[in-house]
Amino acid sequence: MPELPEVEFAAQRLREAVLGHTLANAEALHPSQRRHFPPQAQRAVAGQVIARIERRAKVQLVHLGNGAVLEIHFRMTGDWEFTAVADSPPRLERVRFETAQGTRVSLVDGRALSVVRLHAPGAYVPLPAGPEPLTDAFSVEGLRAALGRRRGPIKPVVLDQQVVAGVGNIYASEALWEARIHPATPANTLSRERLARLRDAIRHVLETAPTGRYYARDDVSEREIWRVYGKEGDACRRCGSRIARLTQAGRSTYYCRRCQR
Numbered sequence: 112m113p114e115l116p117e118v119e120f121a122a123q124r125l126r127e128a129v130l131g132h133t134l135a136n137a138e139a140l141h142p143s144q145r146r147h148f149p150p151q152a153q154r155a156v157a158g159q160v161i162a163r164i165e166r167r168a169k170v171q172l173v174h175l176g177n178g179a180v181l182e183i184h185f186r187m188t189g190d191w192e193f194t195a196v197a198d199s200p201p202r203l204e205r206v207r208f209e210t211a212q213g214t215r216v217s218l219v220d221g222r223a224l225s226v227v228r229l230h231a232p233g234a235y236v237p238l239p240a241g242p243e244p245l246t247d248a249f250s251v252e253g254l255r256a257a258l259g260r261r262r263g264p265i266k267p268v269v270l271d272q273q274v275v276a277g278v279g280n281i282y283a284s285e286a287l288w289e290a291r292i293h294p295a296t297p298a299n300t301l302s303r304e305r306l307a308r309l310r311d312a313i314r315h316v317l318e319t320a321p322t323g324r325y326y327a328r329d330d331v332s333e334r335e336i337w338r339v340y341g342k343e344g345d346a347c348r349r350c351g352s353r354i355a356r357l358t359q360a361g362r363s364t365y366y367c368r369r370c371q372r
């Protein structure tokens with residue numbers, strides 16, 4: 112599943128490809144995409160300038176010249192591909208945008224679960240979400256305040272979008288290993304020093320994450336990328352102890368029993 116670093120990278124590529132372009136047409140090519148992005152919405156974006164492209168958590172927002180907003184969720188396997196309008200479209204193209212400048216933006220998606228939605232001018236209301244982890248808004252004091260009354264284990268709390276926006280299951284495990292914090296530690300018992308370590312660790316794992324197409328990384332095995340995620344039974348890179356797995360809130364968590372306390 113594309114996580115925050117992949118979605119950030121996708122938004123950057125989209126900006127480089129079509130920011131300032133004018134949409135000539137849009138088409139949802141798959142029935143499940145048509146449900147969210149029907150012909151009427153497809154027609155409504157034609158003629159609009161792509162004024163701004165932003166990422167919020169794992170959502171990409173394309174702000175159009177008339178104030179309308181295209182909201183894009185890649186879900187499991189979505190990604191952008193860019194081609195010239197004159198060239199043949201890519202495989203697995205589910206939604207197509209073409210600009211007057213001759214660029215085709217294809218939302219490619221093997222599983223076709225991606226969602227594109229058009230919000231009429233003024234109608235887009237952002238979901239409430241915590242601070243973006245890679246900005247100054249994600250502070251130790253803010254984290255401390257958010258966790259003050261949370262008695263539950265820290266790992267599911269890190270996944271809570273109200274606490275910090277866009278940290279997924281893999282990065283939560285990786286960050287807790289980096290910060291040497293046991294995933295079952297009650298969130299409200301973490302000292303200021305440990306929260307500072309956790310904040311820095313979340314940033315570190317997101318900043319050093321491999322970007323690019325998540326599902327196209329055939330050449331790099333996941334076991335080489337991650338420190339703990341998916342590595343139950345492997346030796347911890349820090350202490351050599353075995354990586355363990357537990358289930359929290361229905362999700363797998365990987366951690367080192369010895370060096371995460």
Ligand SMILES: [Zn+2]
Pocket residue numbers: 347348349350351352367368369370371
């Ligand atoms: Zn260890």
